[in-house]
Amino acid sequence: MVAWGIYLDSQIAQKFSGQQWHLPAQVFSRSLALYPDAPVSHGQTIAELNMLGYRKVANPRRVGEYSASQDKVEVWRRGFQNANGWQHEQRLLISFDARGVAEVQRLSDNRQLAIAYLEPVLLDRMVTQDREDRVFVPRERIPQPLVEALLLIEDRDFYQHHGVNPSAIARAAVVNVKAGRTVQGGSTITQQLAKNFFLSSERSLWRKVREAYMALIIDFRYSKEAILEAYLNEVYMGQDRARGVHGMGLAAQFYFGRPLTELTTSQQALLIALIKGPSYYNPWRYGERAASRRDLVLRVLLEHDKLTTEEYKLAVNQPLQLRDRDRRVRQSLPAFFSLVRQELSARYGNRLANASGIKVYTTLDPLAQKAAEQAVVAEMARIKARTKKSDLQVGIVVTDRYQGGVAAMIGDANPNFAGFNRALDIRRPIGSLVKPFVYATALSNPSYNLATPLKDEAISLSNGQGKTWQPKNVDKQFKGQVPLLDALVGSRNVPTVNLGMEVGLNSVAATLHQSGWRQDVSIYPSMLLGAIDGSPMMAAQIFHTLADGGRYRPLTSITAVLDNDNQLIEADHRRATQAIDPQTAYLVEYALKEVVKRGTAKALGANFPSYVLAGKTGTSNDNRDSWFAGYDQNNVAAVWVGLDNNDTTGLYGSSGAMGVYQSFLKNRRPMSLRSTPPQGIVTGYFDPATGQAQQKECNATIARPAMKSSWQPTANCSHGSKSWWNSLFE
Known part of the structure; x- marks a missing residue:
């Protein structure tokens, strides 16, 4: 018995002295940042609190409660861990105006805060092979009333016995004999812990003897509080599909x-x-x-x-x-989690393979993800019914303009399907989504401005091997010439090709690569109309660069990883670069806002007349691929709709992918763009026929934002000067 006891003691010591459980990695969303002028609405804040499980009450009196009036939210925020350390609980009063957050006040001392965060949403836990799932809670954070209830129901003599309670065993035996069956158990909490940790659930005398002996050793070796902590974190509490729910x-x-x-x-x-x-x-x-x-x-x-x-x-x-x-409780995010796993491997290598209890903080916005899922389900059903194509598929990536991360991702028409991820893995011609980067290449040169006339005449290009290419406009018409702005707003093909050939194919390819396009570009004229293959993720990356004032920041899904001791695990950092100068990015954004107002995306503008949005439609040859990329103040989104077999869909960018984005905005409610002209941008005046820079006082001019270097007006007006009377009332 002594030798056997030594053997059992070594097993117990090994389990209790080290890591008792291999805790699953916890994956969190982003923390919602609240600060003056933050583009976060009153409704979005309440939706976030509800998702986090806060109780709505008339007057918050304890942690985890909030109240809301028409333009204010008072919340008793929980304490939580993030990459910056432990964030203590706080009572906050958040005020809102038409632009978003107006101010954030800490009620304990009425101090105005520069920034405050809500805790991130726990998205999922990456369980180990034993399929057990748990959230570890230390003894000091387990409510005492719960412990008292446990002891009264399961083991009233817990603090008196030494792991085994003979009187409880005898009492249970009498009750069971009288009943003729097992109706009461005599096991102590310590015995139950021994069984859960070390033994199987078989019913045998030998197992009960081992259980009792191990309970005596556990009670001798460890304090009652340590035993309670282990039991309350180990006890089986139910089943969440294939995962066991362990611990309180x-x-x-x-x-x-x-x-x-x-x-x-x-x-x-x-x-x-x-x-x-x-x-x-x-x-x-x-x-x-x-x-x-x-x-x-x-x-x-x-x-x-x-x-x-x-x-x-x-x-x-x-x-x-x-x-x-x-x-x-667990978010079904197969597309996003596939990106997280790829990035964990690429940035952290094998360091996390066997780590227990790590915390992965991601960029996912749960509200944006929910809005995207609802949009995909509803809009794809409508598109399938309209086109009679039940196998249409979709990929969508939404990014956060501020933190430069992926806020939402869906890779299938069924957002919960864990299969081929079209948001990341398709390679399809992006069509007219490439055009803003052709125009960005030109506008970075002072020789071009938004009023510069472009030729819109039939052209024929030869590859030197006897083959010719004759691009045409979608309306099959030619206008002779069109201003640069109108060519992009109307997504006219021929002026775009003429412009791209003037600035150089290599220059356009360089703009794409600098903006984050990580795929080879074939240097042929057809690239100017989108004959380059990409994915929604790749399209989101380059449009995010435009939306970020021309600053390229590699899109990420992970902001930080902490180990089991809440220490930051260092990883490779991704550096930002200025890919497109801010003045050029501003001019292209101006054009993309006009696309939504009066161009190929005007249906989107008509549905959101009170909002300032930017966007671009895209369609590949024979209507095989429908694309849309757009953004508001909060998010950039890229959407693809098409067929896996690359067959024709009959959809344009405006009739397919844009509908998904429009539905997303209806679920999410956009925030209008706040475009502030960067230094070097002025209001220029131009002759609409020639694009020549004019003085403000000249007749028949059009006003357009322009780089100061590209607006050098001549001394004489092409059509004469305005009278002093007309100038007075301008």
């Missing part, structure tokens, strides 16, 4: 959608009730049975003076208060 921390999230510390007495009692049989007392399937068991726990607490009569009546009359089954 995860059970609180699984059943109620809230941290363990925020549960009511009634909710804590239900957790203790479930220990007896999580399947038998499953509260979603057997609500009355679960409520009856919960009420038994509450009655025991009342009988032992742990509850007053008033507290008991209040708790016993409450509903089960389960989380809404539609509010998922």
